[in-house]
Amino acid sequence: MIKRAQEAGVKEMVVVGFDEKTIHRALALVERYDFIYAAVGWHPVDAIDMKDEHLVWLEELAGHPKVVALGEMGLDYHWDKSPKDVQKEVFRKQIALAKKVKLPIVIHNRDADRDIVDVLREEDAGQVGGIMHCFGGSVEIARECMEMNFYISLGGPVTFKNAKRPKLVAKEVPLDRLLIETDCPYLAPHPYRGKRNEPAYVKLVAEQIAELKEIPYEEVAKVTTANARKLFDIVR
Incomplete structure (x- = not known):
């Protein structure tokens, strides 16, 4: 793999x-x-x-x-x-700990958009920022998160035919605020939907975002890689 x-x-x-x-x-x-x-x-x-x-x-x-x-x-x-x-x-x-150790945070959100945003704001999580993992919310929620220093991360669902929200988010969120992921072994992108996901399939996510934004795949790959390295302080 x-x-x-x-x-x-x-x-x-x-x-x-x-x-x-x-x-x-x-x-x-x-x-x-x-x-x-x-x-x-x-x-x-x-x-x-x-x-x-x-x-x-x-x-x-x-x-x-x-x-x-x-x-x-x-x-x-x-x-x-x-x-x-x-x-x-x-x-x-955990937010308090992240602020103490000065590390970004990875946010899991399922059916809790408003409460997630409220807690992040109340705890001043923007001090460390992080990732809205496998984001499935609205463009409006994405904007609130970006205002708090969070990247919007998209995975396999952006490739699903009827997934209107992720596709709209991919179009509206600036490329310099986007990350890509797989969330494997879950949420494999089309045409592997329903099967075991794996890291190699992240390329399909990038290709779909490129198509939605009408920009070259290479640009999506380059910028999202740079975004991740910046956030995680990875020097390669």
């Missing part, structure tokens, strides 16, 4: 660890490959399982030279494992 990504032109990758198990996996990958970096955090669905010692652990991991962001963090109102108030508390704690 990693070889296929390189063959597709992927230069660097950021893998996300969102609980104890996946954080350990992410760290193992960054130790093995010099072009893979990690984001570590606590997913909102599992917020109810987060303990104070986990926050201490995340702070320790933030000092790892290849940990470039904290997250995923945020709010998920689709699943009901963790109550909303618990999710918000864990979200706020």
Whole structure:
């Protein structure tokens, strides 16, 4: 899978660890490959399982030279494992930690647009900025997030035939505020929709954005790569 990504032109990758198990996996990958970096955090669905010692652990991991962001963090109102108030508390704690360690944050948002924006604003998350991961909101929400120093990241859904919102966002958000991703193994882009996603398919996302913006694919690839390197402070 990693070889296929390189063959597709992927230069660097950021893998996300969102609980104890996946954080350990992410760290193992960054130790093995010099072009893979990690984001570590606590997913909102599992917020109810987060303990104070986990926050201490995340702070320790933030000092790892290849940990470039904290997250995923945020709010998920689709699943009901963790109550909303618990999710918000864990979200706020992780934002505070990010400000302390001076790392950008990766935001997970499902069915919680208004609350996400409100918490980010109340906690002054713009101090560190970050990514609105796999963004599925409106252009208006995207603008509010960009005003707070966040990039808008688009994945496979922008290639889906009837996905009006991501396509409109791709057209309206300036290229210098866009990032691209896969969110693998989920949300594989067309024509692989419904199958396992993988990093190589990020090229299909870039191609779709180029088509929507009516600009060369090479420009999308170049600028979004530069955006990611700037945000994550990756020097290559």
